[in-house]
Structures are given as C-alpha cells and as structure tokens.
Amino acid sequence: MAYADLRAFLEGIGDDLIRVDAPLDPRFEVAALLAELQASGRAVLCENLKGRPGARIAGNLLASRRLAARALGTTEQGLVDTYMDRSARRLPPVAASEAPVHEVVHRQPADVGALLPLVTHYEKDAAPFLTCGVVLARDPATGQRGMGIHRMMYKGKNGDGRRFGIFLANPPLSAFLANAEASGRPLEVAVALGVDPAMLLAAVVKTGPQGPDKMEIAGGLRGAPVALVRALTVDLEVPARAEVVIEGHVLPGLREEEGPFGENTGSYFSNLSPVFEASAVTHRKDFIFPALVPWTADVDTLLSLAGGAELLGQLKGLLRGVVDLELTPGTCSFAAVIAVRDCPKTEVRRLIHLALGLDRRLKSVTVVDDDIDIRNPREVAWALATRCQPARDSVILGGLEGYVIDPSAAAGGGSKIGYDATRGPQPIFDKIAMPPAAVARARAVAATLTGANS
Ligand SMILES: Cc1cc2nc3c(=O)[nH]c(=O)nc-3n(C[C@H](O)[C@H](O)[C@H](O)COP(=O)(O)O)c2cc1C
Structure with a gap:
C-alpha cells in the first residue's frame, strides 16, 4: 500500500510512532532525543519545540527494518525482495x-x-x-x-x-x-x-x-x-x-x-x-x-537498501554461490560482509574483486560461509579470527580514489581490502554445537524458569 505522504505514513504506523510533548530545542535537543530513541526502532514526532509554537519535527522514520518494511507495505522478511522487485519498476x-x-x-x-x-x-x-x-x-x-x-x-x-x-x-x-x-x-x-x-x-x-x-x-x-x-x-x-x-x-x-x-x-x-x-x-x-x-540506523537502512540490496542483486547475477550481503551498520557503507555457499576459494577471490570494484564506496569486504550469521558481529569476528590467515586470505587493492567523506582518505588516495574468511573442507572449521535434543530440552526447561529469559 502506498502512503500518500509523510503524514499518512505517520498516521499509518500506529504504535510505531512515539509522540513527544516535552519542550525541545531544535538546536541539539531534538537530535539528541532522536539518537536516544533510536534503539526503539520507532519513528518520533516532536510536537513541542522551544521558541517555535505550533511547529513539529518528525524523525527516526527509518530507524529499523520494521519501519522500512512498513514504508514499502511489506514484512521485514520480504523487505529486500520487495525493494528489489519494486525498484526495478518504473512509474x-x-x-x-x-x-x-x-x-x-x-x-x-x-x-x-x-x-x-x-x-x-x-x-x-x-x-x-x-x-x-x-x-x-x-x-x-x-x-x-x-x-x-x-x-x-x-x-x-x-x-x-x-x-x-x-x-x-x-x-x-x-x-x-x-x-x-x-x-x-x-x-x-x-x-x-x-x-x-x-x-x-x-x-x-x-x-x-x-x-x-x-x-x-x-x-x-x-x-x-x-x-x-x-x-x-x-x-x-x-x-x-x-x-x-x-x-x-x-x-x-x-x-x-x-x-x-x-x-x-x-x-x-x-x-x-x-x-x-x-x-x-x-x-x-x-x-x-x-x-x-x-x-x-536511519542512514544504515537507507544505505542497506539503496546500496546493499542493489549490490547483492548485481553479485548474484555475476557469480554462483552468493547468498546474502550486509553493509556493516555505522560504516557509511564502507564495510560489508557477504555470505556464500559452496563457493571455491578462487571464486571467493573473484567475488572480492567484483564487490570492491562495483561499489566505489565499499572499502572492506569480508566473505564468510552461510553457517555464519552475517548480522551478528560476534559470528563475523569469529569467522575472521579462526578461518582466515591474513597473509594468505586477503586481497589489497591500492592506487584508488578515496571516497570524499572518508577521513582516512583525507590525505589523498584510497585503497580497499577483502578477506576470505570462508571455511575450507576440513572438519577443523566446523562450528562447535550441542546435541539438538539437549538444546531442545534446555529451552523447554529455561522457559519454565521465572525471569530466566527476561
Ligand atoms: C543519508 C544520506 C546523505 C547523503 N548526503 C549526501 C550529500 O550531502 N552530498 C552528496 O553528494 N551525496 C549525498 N548522499 C548520496 C546521494 O544522495 C545519493 O545517494 C547518490 O547520488 C547516489 O548515487 P551514487 O551512490 O552513485 O553516488 C547521501 C546519501 C545518504 C543516504
């Protein structure tokens, strides 16, 4: 469903909108409150601005994938597919x-x-x-x-x-x-x-x-x-x-x-x-x-759809085995993690070159297998720490144009790095795990323990 305009969106999201009546100054205080409320993943409408009677400010409109899904009239699970499908249409x-x-x-x-x-x-x-x-x-x-x-x-x-x-x-x-x-x-x-x-x-x-x-x-x-x-x-x-x-x-x-x-x-x-x-x-x-x-997170959402989803679509079209891609939040789309399945090491190298070449902003890419949750920083760090030997498994590209707002490129010149953190065939790369029956039993017990899950 299309929202006719911003106010229709704000009305349409119901409980996903936080209304703020406390007086706030547009100088620093509004932005500070929006930053404070980011973790809620809800949009915010500031209805009482100091020195500006009657004026209102809306923010955090895309503070979560849930809000982005609502903006496109889909679910979080369907967000990327809906985005890809609709962005290819022209109205x-x-x-x-x-x-x-x-x-x-x-x-x-x-x-x-x-x-x-x-x-x-x-x-x-x-x-x-x-x-x-x-x-x-x-x-x-x-x-x-x-x-x-x-x-x-x-x-x-x-x-x-x-x-x-x-x-x-x-x-x-x-x-x-x-x-x-x-x-x-x-x-x-x-x-x-x-x-x-x-x-x-x-x-x-x-x-x-x-x-x-x-x-x-x-x-x-x-x-x-x-x-x-x-x-x-x-x-x-x-x-x-x-x-x-x-x-x-x-x-x-x-x-x-x-x-x-x-x-x-x-x-x-x-x-x-x-x-x-x-x-x-x-x-x-x-x-x-x-x-x-x-x-x-608003910026992360915009970039992950307009940049990340696009890049994933391009890479899937060029290489077999590409499963998913996440632009690392907070990095202004300078860093990405890509998940692959059954992708030989030589193909992973090609993938690294392609990804770094296709997106001029992307500066670092980490390729992992799809047993890694690419949205969980702990798992990505684990794959890098245990499945990658930098001297053998990294690709560095130099002599490139730095992206203008990257402070590390301020002195001129840019470079990029790719890490192959995919597992080899040996069992030494297997993730440790507990027997499924024991895990199921533990979950059932944990659910009966007051406060254990809160
Ligand atoms: C939150 C946000 C802020 C942006 N601010 C600027 C900006 O100040 N100046 C600019 O040239 N591009 C800015 N951009 C990028 C452009 O609006 C737009 O994404 C770009 O034209 C897309 O094409 P490109 O990635 O091929 O350059 C911004 C993008 C985002 C997501």
Whole structure:
C-alpha cells in the first residue's frame, strides 16, 4: 500500500510512532532525543519545540527494518525482495490535482531559518543543516530530471538567511551543476522536505550520471506515481504532497567553506562547497519538518537498501554461490560482509574483486560461509579470527580514489581490502554445537524458569 505522504505514513504506523510533548530545542535537543530513541526502532514526532509554537519535527522514520518494511507495505522478511522487485519498476509521475505544499507561500524570504525549525545535530557542527532534503534539479544539458539527498548548511549565522552551503559530491546533481557552470549559469534547484520514506529511499538509489529518473523509481517503490506540481519561482516540478519545499538556485562558480558537520561516517567533515540561494519557501499550513540524524540506523537502512540490496542483486547475477550481503551498520557503507555457499576459494577471490570494484564506496569486504550469521558481529569476528590467515586470505587493492567523506582518505588516495574468511573442507572449521535434543530440552526447561529469559 502506498502512503500518500509523510503524514499518512505517520498516521499509518500506529504504535510505531512515539509522540513527544516535552519542550525541545531544535538546536541539539531534538537530535539528541532522536539518537536516544533510536534503539526503539520507532519513528518520533516532536510536537513541542522551544521558541517555535505550533511547529513539529518528525524523525527516526527509518530507524529499523520494521519501519522500512512498513514504508514499502511489506514484512521485514520480504523487505529486500520487495525493494528489489519494486525498484526495478518504473512509474512515471503524474500532474497533481491539488498541491498542499503551496498552502503557504513566502517569495524571496529574507531568512529561511525564521520560517523553518532547522535542526542542529552534533556538538561541533558549524550551523543547522538540512539532512534529508530531497534535492531536485534538471540537467541543463539534456533536461533530464535528477534527485538526491544533499546536506545543506544554513548560512543565517553569517548574516545571510537565504543562503545554504550545499554538498554536491555525487551524481546526478554534481554532473548537473558542472553542466550549468560550464555555461556560467545557475542551477535551478528545489528541495523537498517531509516526503514519504519510500521517496526518500528512491532519492539515494545509485543510478549514476546517466541513470533512469529517480522520480519514476520513487513511483515504483511507492506502488503509486508521485504527484508533481510546478514550482513557483524555478522551472521545476516538485512533490505536491511534500510538507515543505525550498526553491532557489545554486550560484555558478562560487565555493565557500561548508562545515564542520558530523557526517554519516561518524566524523566531522568540512568542504569548500557550492552555495544555494532561496527564491521561495512553500509549505503546508501545519507542516511537519523532517529530521534525519547522521550516523544512525536511519542512514544504515537507507544505505542497506539503496546500496546493499542493489549490490547483492548485481553479485548474484555475476557469480554462483552468493547468498546474502550486509553493509556493516555505522560504516557509511564502507564495510560489508557477504555470505556464500559452496563457493571455491578462487571464486571467493573473484567475488572480492567484483564487490570492491562495483561499489566505489565499499572499502572492506569480508566473505564468510552461510553457517555464519552475517548480522551478528560476534559470528563475523569469529569467522575472521579462526578461518582466515591474513597473509594468505586477503586481497589489497591500492592506487584508488578515496571516497570524499572518508577521513582516512583525507590525505589523498584510497585503497580497499577483502578477506576470505570462508571455511575450507576440513572438519577443523566446523562450528562447535550441542546435541539438538539437549538444546531442545534446555529451552523447554529455561522457559519454565521465572525471569530466566527476561
Ligand atoms: C543519508 C544520506 C546523505 C547523503 N548526503 C549526501 C550529500 O550531502 N552530498 C552528496 O553528494 N551525496 C549525498 N548522499 C548520496 C546521494 O544522495 C545519493 O545517494 C547518490 O547520488 C547516489 O548515487 P551514487 O551512490 O552513485 O553516488 C547521501 C546519501 C545518504 C543516504
């Protein structure tokens, strides 16, 4: 079932939404509470913001696979298959019959920060950042539509409340800006804030510079086309049921310090970045502002579907024996574990090269047999510790481009490593286990012991 918009999702998840009435400051306190409540795996709606009467912030929208499954209208077990199936469908957007996002219009706003409850996340962040705006643009060279999540730093603290630094490292938008700048023109941009989580997911699917229209992927993932309406001050279409849209331009040729910002790597990262200038803010009368705290399970969920599921599908298509893949949580998809079955050592080596080559972000891959639970760090560490001899079983690739937000690649140059932690044929690699009858008996006894399982 498709959720029409963010608020329909929040209403639809029932007990999976935590409502917070305590007064919270969008500067640090909202992000801190969202981080604190991550382990619950539930979404959060902060309904009482200090200094912002009536404003609300929703976060932790994808804090668990359960929420991601709900966003796609499936079960946790069916999540990856549903994602793969739907992301391959293309449903073109349609013209909206109504546009709640245009209920309130501010043209040429003097200070965007005065209109919206911008969130400041980590202690050393230079300013409030937009972290889950879906940035929409068209390629000035071809007219093709593109979108992605791109962090945006509010410059109001420096006296310019219409401007944001925008980090445009990835295609397609980085390529669109290069094309605009080649002819000395600004790049028209609209930032949709508060979209349903399936659309957020579509925004980060890897399509490359020439890839398909992610708005069509969003339709496929949602199971219903996205309804678009013309923006008011730029020649773009925007999701009519978004909570908020900021319209404007990325200014050609200008680069300014952006950051520090606590990134999805868990480290601070600064950059010389392009500058966006707002020409309008439009929103619903009672808008819900979205939050996404970097380096949390929300990011892991987005990356594990948009990156991990895609890579697993590609590898399965290239090699026999690939069973499952997990991007290691908290690593910004720099590390992965892959499970294989009946895969000869020579094929494991090929798999390592393929996986590291296909995903430019992936820096370390560990291949294990499918008797290892790849979502259990203890089991993965055990396989590495007992089934792998680094000098014999590792592959190191050097002379590569480092990924821009990886602090260890800051000095320039990148490298990658793969570990073959698969078992050989000998019984010395067998996992120790207790007799099944004894385990069954123990479970039955344990269930009768008050408090033993709590
Ligand atoms: C939570 C999150 C934040 C992101 N922030 C940025 C960003 O600030 N700048 C950027 O260029 N890409 C960012 N990305 C990546 C793009 O939104 C998008 O994933 C990318 O365009 C996908 O294509 P690629 O992986 O082939 O580059 C982010 C992705 C995620 C999941």
